[in-house]
Amino acid sequence: xxxxxEHDPAVEExxxxxxxxxxxxxxxxxxxxxxxxxxxxxxxxxxTMIWSGILIYWNDSDNAYRHPHEVYRVGLGSLTLVRFxxxxxxxxxxxxxxxxxxxxxxxxxxxxxxxxxLLYVAFLLxxxxxxxxAPTKASxxxxxxxxxxxxxxxxxxxxxxxxNGAQRIAYSSVILMGFGSLVTGLAIYKPTQxxxxxxxxxxxxxxxxxxFWLTISFCGFFLxxxxxxxxxxxxxxRAMVSGYELRRKDEPSIEAERSKS
Amino acid sequence: xxxxxxxxxxxxxxTRRSFLVAAxxxxxxxGFYRWIDRADEDQLLQExxxxxxNVNAALAKTVFDERALAPTYNVSESRELRVNGNYGLKQALxxxxxxxxxxxxxxxxxxPKYVNDVTAWDYQYVAEEGKYEGHDTKVAPKAExxxxxxxxxxxxxxxxxxxxQGSKPPRGQEEAGKSDSTLETGTGGLLLTMDDVTRLPRHExxxxxxxxxxxxxxxxxxxxxxxxxxxxxxxxxxxxxELPKYVYMETPNGDYYCGYNLKECMHPQSTLVTxxxxxxxxxxxxxxxxxxxxxxYGYKQIKRIGLIAYTDDKPDDYWTKLGYxxxxxx
Numbered sequence: 273x274x275x276x277x278e279h280d281p282a283v284e285e286x287x288x289x290x291x292x293x294x295x296x297x298x299x300x301x302x303x304x305x306x307x308x309x310x311x312x313x314x315x316x317x318x319x320t321m322i323w324s325g326i327l328i329y330w331n332d333s334d335n336a337y338r339h340p341h342e343v344y345r346v347g348l349g350s351l352t353l354v355r356f357x358x359x360x361x362x363x364x365x366x367x368x369x370x371x372x373x374x375x376x377x378x379x380x381x382x383x384x385x386x387x388x389x390l391l392y393v394a395f396l397l398x399x400x401x402x403x404x405x406a407p408t409k410a411s412x413x414x415x416x417x418x419x420x421x422x423x424x425x426x427x428x429x430x431x432x433x434x435x436n437g438a439q440r441i442a443y444s445s446v447i448l449m450g451f452g453s454l455v456t457g458l459a460i461y462k463p464t465q466x467x468x469x470x471x472x473x474x475x476x477x478x479x480x481x482x483x484f485w486l487t488i489s490f491c492g493f494f495l496x497x498x499x500x501x502x503x504x505x506x507x508x509x510r511a512m513v514s515g516y517e518l519r520r521k522d523e524p525s526i527e528a529e530r531s532k533s
Numbered sequence: 534x535x536x537x538x539x540x541x542x543x544x545x546x547x548t549r550r551s552f553l554v555a556a557x558x559x560x561x562x563x564g565f566y567r568w569i570d571r572a573d574e575d576q577l578l579q580e581x582x583x584x585x586x587n588v589n590a591a592l593a594k595t596v597f598d599e600r601a602l603a604p605t606y607n608v609s610e611s612r613e614l615r616v617n618g619n620y621g622l623k624q625a626l627x628x629x630x631x632x633x634x635x636x637x638x639x640x641x642x643x644x645p646k647y648v649n650d651v652t653a654w655d656y657q658y659v660a661e662e663g664k665y666e667g668h669d670t671k672v673a674p675k676a677e678x679x680x681x682x683x684x685x686x687x688x689x690x691x692x693x694x695x696x697x698q699g700s701k702p703p704r705g706q707e708e709a710g711k712s713d714s715t716l717e718t719g720t721g722g723l724l725l726t727m728d729d730v731t732r733l734p735r736h737e738x739x740x741x742x743x744x745x746x747x748x749x750x751x752x753x754x755x756x757x758x759x760x761x762x763x764x765x766x767x768x769x770x771x772x773x774x775e776l777p778k779y780v781y782m783e784t785p786n787g788d789y790y791c792g793y794n795l796k797e798c799m800h801p802q803s804t805l806v807t808x809x810x811x812x813x814x815x816x817x818x819x820x821x822x823x824x825x826x827x828x829x830y831g832y833k834q835i836k837r838i839g840l841i842a843y844t845d846d847k848p849d850d851y852w853t854k855l856g857y858x859x860x861x862x863x
Binding site for chain 1: 541547548550551555557558562569571576578579582583585586593596597599601602603604743747748749827828840855857863
């Protein structure tokens with residue numbers, strides 16, 4: 273059957289053809305206010321923890337003459353590829369001899385980091401937003417798909433509402449990493465009073481090692497996260513500030529899924 | 534489509550408003566950082582940071598109350614402790630000239646070892662200059678001497694102090710300068726010999742020594758419990774009938790000094806050390822008497838203790854003066 277002319281908008285409104293093709297948009301709530309605040313508070317606070325942490329680690333490199341860092345390296349057996357951190361790096365960030373200020377910041381901002389993180393998790397549970405965040409059965413397959421797309425080995429991201437599988441895995445992991453940093457930090461901070469935590473982690477030096485590598489992992493997360501946010505574009509980034517995202521009306525609705533649960 | 538234009542307008546309104554709030558939040562956050570960074574310093578640390586350390590210390594004392602015992606290890610896991618820092622030890626002490634000054638003891642005047650002025654005791658050092666300059670593994674043997682890392686204010690105060698001292702050797706010649714808690718001339722107290730210390734019950738343990746620099750070593754210690762020492766030489770109670778809150782220790786020349794809460798000194802693992810690794814302790818480790826406290830970082834574990842004083846005034850502390858935490862509890 274030949275379609276009637278009336279039902280063909282492209283022909284009907286010739287002059288506004290470009291605009292007519294734009295699919296209907298809706299403005300939808302993506303991130304609750306509390307999550308946005310806690311996310312952005314965490315950013316400079318975690319930065320302060322990492323920065324002061326590096327200045328604290330520097331203090332051990334002062335012993336490099338007789339006692340080089342034995343733990344914080346990448347290597348196999350006696351072969352060391354990278355030692356954390358090389359002198360040029362410390363020099364570049366002006367690390368030497370700022371350890372006392374760094375300790376002061378570290379043991380002040382740890383409270384903000386911990387309280388903000390605990391509130392974040394509490395809010396996720398209370399608001400049931402965790403359902404968007406927790407990995408599902410499909411998450412691993414989706415995460416592989418997303419990775420392939422990012423490596424230009426595949427086209428077409430899997431359908432998603434708030435987060436895809438890769439995001440679910442990454443964001444859940446980073447919460448666990450934050451928790452890990454608190455626990456390993458506590459084990460280093462009070463290794464006598466809380467020696468049972470330190471012992472469970474495999475001892476004081478092991479706790480330090482874990483604390484260090486969690487920090488490096490945060491840096492890795494940060495790089496990938498920022499890269500992905502840039503790739504995802506303005507609409508996505510803006511939603512982390514304003515809370516609202518523009519989406520096509522025919523795309524799956526976050527609000528609908530939110531109210532379902 | 535008109536509807537899309539309306540949606541986009543709405544989006545622009547929301548975006549504008551939320552980015553203004555975000556900018557205000559960012560400015561507030563930066564202001565908070567600036568407030569900390571530019572704050573006046575309390576012992577070389579910005580006041581808000583010093584306050585945070587003190588709050589943490591108060592909280593730790595309340596929550597943990599120094600109850601826990603540090604894990605102990607087998608002797609086979611221990612090793613020779615690295616030497617780190619020689620403040621107060623740069624000249625070899627003549628062992629026979631060693632006395633331990635004890636100040637603030639109960640009924641001290643009745644004790645046979647009481648003297649009217651403990652500060653008058655003359656410690657003898659090995660005479661030849663340059664023969665014994667301490668032992669510090671941080672310094673490479675053939676490295677050129679780096680410029681001394683002394684703040685101008687300290688250097689100036691030091692010069693004035695040296696002038697005022699005349700021919701007497703000045704106390705507190707290291708970076709942090711003279712201790713505010715060093716004894717006034719004419720302070721009475723006991724002058725103990727090592728026999729007075731070592732006749733207390735012998736105590737041995739293997740615990741981990743933790744340096745705030747970031748390294749740790751398991752060490753085999755021998756000596757006497759500080760708690761036993763305090764029981765044998767008990768502190769005098771104040772006018773209200775209370776025990777003094779603090780204990781102060783320093784090296785014989787006053788170059789290095791530490792303050793503690795009395796409670797921490799009563800911890801069963803706080804040890805006055807005379808032996809390390811199963812051998813009599815070397816001078817560069819603090820012979821004849823040093824402190825080991827597994828509830829504290831290494832910078833509180835003073836070597837070559839010349840004075841133990843009970844006091845109600847919070848004692849001065851070498852590394853606290855240079856920006857570190859006073860409590861340093863683990």
